[in-house]
Amino acid sequence: MTSTNRSSPGGVGSGRLSRWTSGEGRAKTLRTKLLEEFQLCATNTSKHQVAMDDIDVEDNEEEACSPKASVEAERTLREGRYRVVRLVGHGTFGEVLKCREGSDLVAVKRVFLQKAVRSKESCYANTLDHAMREAATLRTVGEESDHVVGIRDAWHSDSVLSLALEYCSSDLRRVMDKAPLALAREPYLKRVMLDLLSGLGACHRNGIIHRDVKPSNCLVSSRGKVKMGDFGQATMKRYYEEEAKEEEDGACPTGAMTHAVSTRWYRAPELLYGSRCYDEKVDVWSLGMTLAELVRGGEPFVKGESDIDQMAKVFRTFGTPNEETWPGIANLPDYGKIIFDDFDAPPLSEHFSHQVPPSLVDFMSKFLCLNPAERWSAEELSSHGYFGEEPLACEPEDIEELLEDLDLVH
Structure with a gap:
């Protein structure tokens, strides 16, 4: 099975993600381990390759996307596995989209790496920490319990890191x-x-x-x-x-x-x-x-x-x-x-x-x-x-x- 990060030629450790692991001591060691777990998650959870250009917006009048979600989705998420239903929430460094994968609903969490880097490095690191921790831990617990939110997919480009999670209403x-x-x-x-x-x-x-x-x-x-x-x-x-x-x-x-x-x-x-x-x-x-x-x-x-x-x-x-x-x-x-x-x-x-x-x-x-x-x-x-x-x-x-x-x- 192939990792989904094909839009980042240098692999998971390249670009902004490699900067996230820079530093010294325990913080660097922990982040390196989290990055390794994310790479495994991206490899093991994906049923097929998905890059940032593989997602499209759902054309559904009953569940129309907000203008912000539509513009963002049209620009970065095209024709493929997920179809965006609507924007669930957003903040300085990311957003959550309600999407469809076939007949299933998923929540796609997206961390905007470029926005985070341009802002404050410590906030960027914390935001990315949280996304990496979520991917690593959910990959570990796997399908052992139906009472832990499941992770469906994980991928990144040099500007956005995404997790596709089971959607809960x-x-x-x-x-x-x-x-x-x-x-x-x-x-x-x-x-x-x-x-x-x-x-x-x-x-x-x-x-x-x-x-x-x-x-x-x-x-x-x-x-x-x-x-x-x-x-x-x-x-x-x-x-x-x-x-x-x-x-x-x-x-x-x-x-x-x-x-x-x-x-x-x-x-x-x-x-x-x-x-x-x-x-x-x-x-x-x-x-x-x-x-x-x-x-x-x-x-x-x-x-x-x-x-x-x-x-x-x-x-x-x-x-x-x-x-x-x-x-x-x-x-x-x-x-x-x-x-x-x-x-x-x-x-x-x-x-x-x-x-x-x-x-x-x-x-x-x-x-x-x-x-x-x-x-x-x-x-x-x-x-x-x-x-x-x-x-x-x-x-x-x-x-x-x-x-x-x-x-x-x-």
């Missing part, structure tokens, strides 16, 4: 905005959580840490399946395990992973304390916060105004940790820099305005342990007794019908 944030308590009903809640735990479990089995689990990144397909999406902050543990082997004691290398990941309200306590040697349990905490938000009808469970305020509110909700409740906490980089009041944790059920079944409270508590060693894994959570109690999880078709009722199938 909505996400949990949009559903809650339309109908705050619709997914709090137990049959729906159980279906959503089973789907997300399946997707997250597949990621974790493949050594992927998502690092940005939140409602807007939990996507919902038009057929009612809930999927993990947006892997722009994801990383693969093997990159850092390789470095750890080079350390004399085999420990996680200092500064191996950044703690500046995950949206604040969903950020795990170890990240708030500056940990750089965390694991997939940070995703479990974030999914627990998402679960609590679903139960609360779209209101974030712990909503800090800053990182310090977030920590204070987390401790007020779950109790202030110490060496007895969280062995090793004193070794975290930012522990002790700020002294918090010594809070005792009230019962979790007291944080909800309506009565929550005890089994759901217990289920939620397995996500939201301050000590990451005490959090259950995604696989363990999938087998929690909560799912065996009546009412049972609804079917994906029920989620699909809900999306249609809320006019969220676009």
Whole structure:
């Protein structure tokens, strides 16, 4: 199978992409690895060669493209595998297009390399980092779970890098905005959580840490399946395990992973304390916060105004940790820099305005342990007794019908 980057004669490492890997130290090493993963992704996901000139605009009055999307698509995407339906969103360095591949819908994410380079190099690098991370991680998890957004294709020219992803019509944030308590009903809640735990479990089995689990990144397909999406902050543990082997004691290398990941309200306590040697349990905490938000009808469970305020509110909700409740906490980089009041944790059920079944409270508590060693894994959570109690999880078709009722199938 041939890589799709034929519009870049020097290969994936040429031109602006090679500039992205320039630099020194760990950042250069990581970007080089991501670039290698992208090359494999471009080779292994493509059913046939696709260059930037192989895409055309769909002529469909019912789903007309916006003027911006039409002009851009006519200029750079011509006659071939994908037909542009409409522009979904755009920013300084890229855009997302809803396209058709035969009868299937796909989302084509495009990073404008020329615009990024002309602007600010650090922003360009971050934008490209996210696209490369998404390609690398989705290639790794492959087709193991139907609850991770699939990658269909990847290619680039010297000016645009593109990913073709499975199209999902909505996400949990949009559903809650339309109908705050619709997914709090137990049959729906159980279906959503089973789907997300399946997707997250597949990621974790493949050594992927998502690092940005939140409602807007939990996507919902038009057929009612809930999927993990947006892997722009994801990383693969093997990159850092390789470095750890080079350390004399085999420990996680200092500064191996950044703690500046995950949206604040969903950020795990170890990240708030500056940990750089965390694991997939940070995703479990974030999914627990998402679960609590679903139960609360779209209101974030712990909503800090800053990182310090977030920590204070987390401790007020779950109790202030110490060496007895969280062995090793004193070794975290930012522990002790700020002294918090010594809070005792009230019962979790007291944080909800309506009565929550005890089994759901217990289920939620397995996500939201301050000590990451005490959090259950995604696989363990999938087998929690909560799912065996009546009412049972609804079917994906029920989620699909809900999306249609809320006019969220676009």
